[in-house]
Amino acid sequence: MGDITQIPLPSTADPDTAGFFEAASRGELVVRTCHACGHVIHLPKALCDRCHSWDTGWRQVEPRGRIYTYSIVERQVHPAFPAPFTLIVVELEDEPSARLMGCLPGSPDIAVGMTVRGEFETVEDVALLRWRLDAD
């Protein structure tokens, strides 16, 4: 993509979301899950919004999913993301109720429903999930 030194890096210190980034630094993708009722709390928060239990933790899922929607950005807004690049929203294969934002370089031939696979890339002290279209 563009100049990685310019990427707006995530804050990893929020008590509700920090576990996601801690797992990422170990190369693991996780979703926050309620231990009491099994509900997936996405985006991650400490309290289960379904049963209101505070007994919540993290469940590992495979970094695989499907394109839920996408946009080819042709006008640059941010220097870390020179146009063209492609924004994707990924529905996780293991947990379709959880979606994650992602991006692909350039303007690939893409359609809703295509499968993608992710791996982590370390930028400074943060591991960012990078998706790739399955070659099939």
Add this chain to the structure above:
Amino acid sequence: MTVAGISHRDQCAIVGIGATDFSRDSGRSVLSLACQAALAAITDAGLKVEDIDGLVRSDYDAVSHNDLANALGLTDLTYWGATGQGGGAPCGMVGQAIGAVMSGQARHILVYRALNGRSGVRFGQRKPTGDRVGGAGGMEEFFMPHGLTSPGQAWALTAQRHMHEFGTTRDQMGHIAVTCRKRANANPAAQMHDRVLTLEDYHAARMLSSPLGFNDYCLESDGACAVIVTSAERARDGKQQPVLIRAVAQAASADPQAGLYMPTLMRKTLTTQPSADVARVLYGRAGLGPSDIDVAQIYDCFTITVLVQLEDYGFCAKGEGGPFAASGALDMDGALPINTAGGNLSEAYIHGMNHVVEGVKQIRGQSTSQVAGAQTCLVTSGIPVASSAMILRAA
């Protein structure tokens, strides 16, 4: 739909409207813009500045109630409030004013929105390099590191999904852009008054974030709008023909999501928005339905935003927003003329407060694109955030 048997139906009215000029560079402070719109609304209502005893602002507004009270020299302020978020606020702000009037906390409430949205802080502008993003409950840490940095990109993702689910086309969205532009061409106050837009122009313009192109995006504007809310009883003795607020509603019942617009991409559906919740509450409170609406001012930060609301407010079935928009229904002689001053797309981006002002003009018969005999006007505020809307009607 009412609490403890109390209904605000037709109990309050808008008695004054005011606006500044709309431009790309006002050369004035946001506070001056707010004062200018406020004084215009007070004059329009036939009131004196000292009659204003309440203020309601948007949570995004740089002008606090203290700032405006001080600048106008208000001496008898007994109520102030703010609601949000951003474009979702204006009709909710009027609703807050109704609550204050009906509970006796103030008599004449000035509701305002002022911004230097082009020359000052622009939406989607990047944060300074080196700042970490998110981490304060807003969840930006899951979006911005992956390149999502502007509302237009988020709406592009929603538009693409709408196309996937329902076969919506760019041509159909183009009809919304062209319709708003035609109304702006008739409105001398509109920023796009002198700029004609055809469907061919729409297709020829550059793509910004597919499937949204240049003319799918609203303007960026410097300006301000203000209205004055009082009781229907007091309004009867006023200078202007009172415009009754039939009903107002805020609603966020399904899948509200945290923060601002980015986490809304995590909702179970992108193609039904909080506007569907607002519609249900609003029509219930009003005792009216979509077939009772003569003209509508529909919040239009993007063309797709209008298309989804046409469905959510029940003017057509879910998924039929595209064909409905392309059918001519939105034209002056159609079933539902919309955005008769040009909207955010072609009049000015006053964050939907200009839609409130134009709604009042329609009921007064003062619009530059007047719908003959308009008795009811739907005004909506922004999505994808939790939203609001109201129905205005002739007394």
